[in-house]
Amino acid sequence: xxxxxxxxxLLVTTPIVFVAxxxxxxxxxxxxxxxxxxxxxxxxxxxxxxxMDPGLAIVLLASTYVGAEYGGSIPAIxxxxxxxxxxxxxxxxxxxxxxQGRGGxxxxxSLYSGxxxxxxxxxxxxxxxxxxxxxxxxxxxxAYCALGVLGLSVIVSLSGNSLMKGLGAAVLGLMVAxxxxxxxxxxxxxxxxxxxxxxxxxxxxxxxxxxxVSELLRQASAPAWEKPTGTGTQLxxxxxxxxxxxxxxQLLGSAIGTVEGVMPGxxxxxxxxxxxNEARRxxxxxxxxxxxxxxGVAAPETANNTVASTALVPVLSFGIxxxxxxxxxxxxxxxxxxxxxxRLFMENGDVVIGLYAGLFVATLSLLVLGMLILPVCLWLxxxxxxxxxxxxYALIFSGIYSIDNSLFDLGLVLGAGAVGFLMRLTxxxxxxxxxxxxxxxxxxxxxxxxxxLSGGDHAIFWEDPIAFGLLIVATLFIIGSLGTRSWxxxxxxxxxxxxxxA
Amino acid sequence: xxxxxxxSVVLLVAAAGYYYLASGIASSALADEVGAAGLPxxxxxxxxxxxxxxxxxxxxxxxxxxxxxxxxxxxxxMLRRAGGVLGIGIGYLLIVSVVGYMIALVxxxxxxxxxxxxxxxxxxxxxxxxxxxxxxxxxxxxxGIPMPGIWGL
Numbered sequence: 001x002x003x004x005x006x007x008x009x010l011l012v013t014t015p016i017v018f019v020a021x022x023x024x025x026x027x028x029x030x031x032x033x034x035x036x037x038x039x040x041x042x043x044x045x046x047x048x049x050x051x052m053d054p055g056l057a058i059v060l061l062a063s064t065y066v067g068a069e070y071g072g073s074i075p076a077i078x079x080x081x082x083x084x085x086x087x088x089x090x091x092x093x094x095x096x097x098x099x100q101g102r103g104g105x106x107x108x109x110s111l112y113s114g115x116x117x118x119x120x121x122x123x124x125x126x127x128x129x130x131x132x133x134x135x136x137x138x139x140x141x142x143a144y145c146a147l148g149v150l151g152l153s154v155i156v157s158l159s160g161n162s163l164m165k166g167l168g169a170a171v172l173g174l175m176v177a178x179x180x181x182x183x184x185x186x187x188x189x190x191x192x193x194x195x196x197x198x199x200x201x202x203x204x205x206x207x208x209x210x211x212x213v214s215e216l217l218r219q220a221s222a223p224a225w226e227k228p229t230g231t232g233t234q235l236x237x238x239x240x241x242x243x244x245x246x247x248x249x250q251l252l253g254s255a256i257g258t259v260e261g262v263m264p265g266x267x268x269x270x271x272x273x274x275x276x277n278e279a280r281r282x283x284x285x286x287x288x289x290x291x292x293x294x295x296g297v298a299a300p301e302t303a304n305n306t307v308a309s310t311a312l313v314p315v316l317s318f319g320i321x322x323x324x325x326x327x328x329x330x331x332x333x334x335x336x337x338x339x340x341x342x343r344l345f346m347e348n349g350d351v352v353i354g355l356y357a358g359l360f361v362a363t364l365s366l367l368v369l370g371m372l373i374l375p376v377c378l379w380l381x382x383x384x385x386x387x388x389x390x391x392x393y394a395l396i397f398s399g400i401y402s403i404d405n406s407l408f409d410l411g412l413v414l415g416a417g418a419v420g421f422l423m424r425l426t427x428x429x430x431x432x433x434x435x436x437x438x439x440x441x442x443x444x445x446x447x448x449x450x451x452x453l454s455g456g457d458h459a460i461f462w463e464d465p466i467a468f469g470l471l472i473v474a475t476l477f478i479i480g481s482l483g484t485r486s487w488x489x490x491x492x493x494x495x496x497x498x499x500x501x502a
Numbered sequence: 503x504x505x506x507x508x509x510s511v512v513l514l515v516a517a518a519g520y521y522y523l524a525s526g527i528a529s530s531a532l533a534d535e536v537g538a539a540g541l542p543x544x545x546x547x548x549x550x551x552x553x554x555x556x557x558x559x560x561x562x563x564x565x566x567x568x569x570x571x572x573x574x575x576x577x578x579x580m581l582r583r584a585g586g587v588l589g590i591g592i593g594y595l596l597i598v599s600v601v602g603y604m605i606a607l608v609x610x611x612x613x614x615x616x617x618x619x620x621x622x623x624x625x626x627x628x629x630x631x632x633x634x635x636x637x638x639x640x641x642x643x644x645x646g647i648p649m650p651g652i653w654g655l
Binding site (some may be wrong): 158164165167168171174175179182184185186187188189190213217218220221222294368384385386387389390391393394395397398399401402405407410411414417418421425426428444448451452456493 | 539
């Protein structure tokens, strides 16, 4: 209770409220611009925080993270381009809703679920920070590898009508993840003498290429130019029946977002995909997923906004950043001489409590600023298609260049776009490829580190209880998904169900 | 069937090419048991196997006459239209270092507007110039990202 009063006192006596709102506003803008990831939006602010009070600086960075995680869903829904990695799962149903003229409804669900996820994440950050951090600390390379395998196991149920095409796309993604320096020996692989490839290919480049550029190519190649979708769309927050329908996916998203957030390396992307998958598994409206399901928007949005807060747990408690954004926040702490760990809570308790208070304000202002900014986004997407396509292309060029000031990256995005267009034509799903790119390095590096530890003995994976548990869950998940696919396929063959639903 | 067969051949070729490159990865004194080429080799075999299975599936489907009837599309036209957008992107890459970010972006915006069916007019020129200016202000001035060309212009 004393901490609550202390937090309230800080809200009144310091400009935390304004700093938090500024951070959220900047974060939404950064997240909504494809190519400007939360980490970039935070990194751009970092130099500005040098002269600030340490508490305010941390609030500004953390609020930007919260805003950016939500902002990423705006272009995902409106223009089929995830503004952040974690918003990639939102594209699936969000953009479908937009194409059906329900973009305003999708944005309302995203905002509503994002705020719920952010509040839940903040609650978890405050209440469970230390116990959960202990779990995260216990993670070994074997457990990280198993975590990656668990993430990849989602592919089986994300493969659409062809399991082989889904697996093929996943392997292609894993191959992309091998480009660059080898994680153990440092030997360069598949770099063709290009220094730009030594650090590998960033997942955001593959995602923007697969999702955004290939969508531009699809729009250009449509037999007849399509009319703009969503004309006259109004922001629509979910009504009572819809809110009740969204409870289950939001609970799943919050729970998965909490667990994934405190696990370094997991992050919002895995949480989004896993919660999307679980929401579909437990939904009464499975057939709507991929065709504009409100639950398909709610689950990943709740999850990635939960992660925005829970990802701070290992940073504050142990100084372990679980993501690029968390690493920048850690940098912000270190710049001001704040050392994460138990001493941070003992010696700089006001900074921690100020952070909690700032995040509370940030989450509240997410609702207000989200509503204020969304109509502008709706106006933007309702411009004539030619203008929209031209400006999206210009935005991709500008945003991708800004990641690393590299024209080479732009070439990669165009290449990924061409591959994505061919994948669309031939029915290969994108998501397994994206998961392969995102998880490939995590799986390979930790698999090999584990074998170095064991001298090449794979038994080390069974001997580590966390790794063993995660692998068992992954195996059960794959068996369950394969069983469901077979059953649905068998039903389709017998003519009981239309093949499309299978 | 033909489409899936083509896909399977593409996957097999990709697997073979990737395997060839993986086998050329230099070994290192720091290498572990798996080695830098270990997982890439496994991925190559996995992709090759998937390609083979897809080819078999396509053949079996053909034998069982379970050919999927899709919407008739003019593939050539689709590829040409998509290729045009890619061409505009490649054009940007080629000229941006020479003429600078602003001018290259004006050209891209105008080219895309015309390509997507707007009539060439002063309005398009105005939209392209104003749009490029806004992007320059946002990225180069506000975000401080040094865009290509002199002062990002």
